[in-house]
Amino acid sequence: MPTTIKDVAAAAGVSVGTASKALNGLGRMREDTRARVLAAARQLGFRPNPLAQGLLAGRTFTVGLVSSDSFGRFSIPVMLGAEDALGAGQISVFMCDTRDDPIRERHYIERLLARRVEGIIVTGRRTEPRAGIGQNLPVPVVYAMTQSVDERDLSIIPDDRGGGEQAARHLLATGREKIGHITGPERFQAARLRAQGLRDVVEPAGEVLFGEWSEEWGRQGADILLRAVPDVEAIFCGSDQIARGVAETLRERGRRVPDDVALVGFDNWEPMALACRPPLTTIDMSLGDIGRMAAEHLLNVMAGQPAESGVRTVPAGLVIRESTRVAQLP
Amino acid sequence: MPTTIKDVAAAAGVSVGTASKALNGLGRMREDTRARVLAAARQLGFRPNPLAQGLLAGRTFTVGLVSSDSFGRFSIPVMLGAEDALGAGQISVFMCDTRDDPIRERHYIERLLARRVEGIIVTGRRTEPRAGIGQNLPVPVVYAMTQSVDERDLSIIPDDRGGGEQAARHLLATGREKIGHITGPERFQAARLRAQGLRDVVEPAGEVLFGEWSEEWGRQGADILLRAVPDVEAIFCGSDQIARGVAETLRERGRRVPDDVALVGFDNWEPMALACRPPLTTIDMSLGDIGRMAAEHLLNVMAGQPAESGVRTVPAGLVIRESTRVAQLP
DNA sequence: CGGTGATGAGAAAACCTTTGCTCAAACCGT
DNA sequence: ACGGTTTGAGCAAAGGTTTTCTCATCACCG
Structure with missing residues (x-):
């Protein structure tokens, strides 16, 4: 059984009330009394029972x-x-x-x-x-x-919308103006808001491509986008997984990242973003x-x-x- | 303040002790007394205070x-x-x-x-x-x-070793005998045990390649292995991430998975294993x-x-x- | 009608800690 | 020396629940 304050009090030769006050630095008592209690508590490895404390304090x-x-x-x-x-x-x-x-x-x-x-x-x-x-x-x-x-x-x-804005601003700042967007299902508010953030800053190149939150969709979406907007300069993706799929398709189609097409992901999911070729610029949701x-x-x-x-x-x-x-x- | 058993007892017109017994189905009492207490408890939304219970029970x-x-x-x-x-x-x-x-x-x-x-x-x-x-x-x-x-x-x-064994057995059972192994750092017991499990079943083709737990290493390791054992039939990887890197290199080198080279990963990390091309057979650590x-x-x-x-x-x-x-x- | 047993319910202790109150002793000033 | 103040420490209640023990009532039997 764990030691209680009663044991401490007995060891120090005081009452439990006094022991409690000594341990909590309350009340007035001689220094040596307090010291005696503290020593006893330390020696016995006393830990106040939080159940009793909580019961009393109502917390x-x-x-x-x-x-x-x-x-x-x-x-x-x-x-x-x-x-x-x-x-x-x-x-x-x-x-x-x-x-x-x-x-x-x-x-x-x-x-x-x-x-x-x-x-x-x-x-x-x-x-x-x-x-x-x-x-x-x-x-x-x-x-x-x-x-x-x-x-x-x-x-x-x-702030999904703000994240979309930041991605767009960064792409503009690095000299890309034709920016496509491939993202998750439209039924997700997050997907809609990220797209909205992009639109707040620049008109997307081609349709916004809503699909799935998967690499597979990223691969498909990239093909669709490349066909619709062959001279696309950058792609903002609704997730890092999508971005990875996009990156793969771009590579297979002979587009270099970032020289021909820049890429921004979303989530900063490090195992994905870092393993992507090349490592992915992305939005971190904090x-x-x-x-x-x-x-x-x-x-x-x-x-x-x-x-x-x-x-x-x-x-x-x-x-x-x-x-x-x-x-x-x- | 939450309702206590005292409130319940008062509402039912009994003592707290009786109320407690009624609620816990203990003691002997008239059925209507018990019913009255239970009704009062339900009506007041009584929940026993676990602090008090724990304090008493010492649990x-x-x-x-x-x-x-x-x-x-x-x-x-x-x-x-x-x-x-x-x-x-x-x-x-x-x-x-x-x-x-x-x-x-x-x-x-x-x-x-x-x-x-x-x-x-x-x-x-x-x-x-x-x-x-x-x-x-x-x-x-x-x-x-x-x-x-x-x-x-x-x-x-x-069971890392057993996992290695299972991977090896599965590859043998599907007709592959020249099995390479690319895995994480040798200082990891897990990496050593998985390799040992493989060796328990079949002599690996070429050196066991210890490296990093990363896709990048998977890409490199695959190149090394292909050079050392050009006719390798299967690769068992120490992690799904490594396997993904291996898969990429194989594709780029024109080896089809699984027709030319089969691939087994480790971890069953679904976002990785499913997004791999093709989806990855892997060991699940349960x-x-x-x-x-x-x-x-x-x-x-x-x-x-x-x-x-x-x-x-x-x-x-x-x-x-x-x-x-x-x-x-x- | 007195005694016995069963039945139902209450009283109280226990769990551990905190804290306001009380009390005794020592000390001060006049 | 005595009244008043300060100091140091103990007592007891409180918090919510469970459980044991006790007690009162009632029915039944002899």
Whole structure:
């Protein structure tokens, strides 16, 4: 059995109340009494029981993290950012994965509430709006890298539109003006917003090609685009995977990257972006920042500030690699 | 404030003790009394406070999961498997990421112990042996997808050698006998064991090529191997990334996969294996099973069984795709 | 009618920690 | 020397739940 404060008090020859005060630096007592208690605690390896502390304080210093993404490629960095911010505040994180199943989700939420978590972060695979986990929950909730359809909730998502803009600006700045766009399914808000960001800056060359989030589609899409716009100077892709497919087709068709056609991806998924030939310039969604921001909001509400609501976007970053190198002068 | 059992008791007009018994189906009482309590509990949305329950029972129903991998590609599936097994037992999981920093790790272990977790799972990026987190901890510890150098600890890792064997057998069974091997750095136990598994079944064609865990190395390695063994019939790769690089070089050199050269990868990392041209036959390390097994061991020890020690391997699986299709008859 | 047993429900202790209150002793000033 | 103040430390309650023990009531039997 772990040592309790009672053991410490007995070893130091004081009452438990005094021991508690000594350990917490409270109350007034002689220095040697305090020292005696501290020494006893150290020697016995005393650790206060957080259950008892939590019971008394009505707090648990825990939050729940619910992922509908099996903690995949997108929610992991979010989770790490959140854990970062929370861990610094001595808050521990309960992890749940819903496997995208509403029943499981409900179940986990119940479990978290039963455990008296002080807040819940919901993360997802993509930023698509989803049904919220409910209003009137006894704790604050924040959606990170996913978006609640209920606008009373707070959702923190990447700035897809701004990311599209940045990609376009970078391509313009490096001297490319005929810019094609190959991206994921149009039903995804992220795909639409990225395309919109591009359009905000420059009229795309040819149709915007909506398809799948896959390399295979990147290969196909590149062929379609090359046929429609043979003199295309750059291609902005909706994901790094698509970009890789595009890069392959370009190489096979004898177009050099970046000399003939420049390429920008999206996600900064390093195993993809770095293995691409050439390494891929891409947009980084700052997922860690999203997680951190979600956690900070939770901490603020837990500290008594009013809950916010609506949708917040986190600026994306541009990661420059070979695929947009400025063409060599002849 | 959440409703307590006291509220329920008051609403039902009984004492808290009676209410507790009614809710837990214990003690003897009139049916209508029990019904009255249950109704009151339901109506008030009563949830027992797990802190109070845990305090009394001396249990917390939590375990800690410590990753030195930033919860990357390998430790995530392990984690999901573990959560699966634990969640079924009403155990919740505290998540910590050490960023591979021993100081942080120490810190997190302390925190978990202070929270009175009932067990700890340590996961890692690769199965390389690492220093344990310490003996004489007050709770059972199990290493999953990583290996403690201390053989008093229990480590659960994939069967790299068996995976190598399976790859080799599959290639032999599909009619390939000249089998080359391109893999990661020799300093990795995983790389050595996979090569050993291959050798257990068939003498490799040419040198075993140790290099990096990257596509780039796969491309280079393939060129080296083709020069050394021009009539190679199959290549077993130490990772799916390497295999992808190999596939690219083969295509560029005019060797068809699988007709001229068959290809087997390792990891079953789906974004890689599926995007490969052609889709990659590969070895799946059953990471989920590793996590599940680790969790089950923890549950057993928590239930009073003696702790085991040593290294356990979990059988790998063969996932068959296009890259090893049997060559068409002429 | 007195005694016995069964039945139903309450009282209280226990888990561990924190904290406000009380109390005794020592010390100060007049 | 005495009243008042400061200092040091203990007591006890609180937090929510479970569990053991006790007690009261009632029916039944002799």
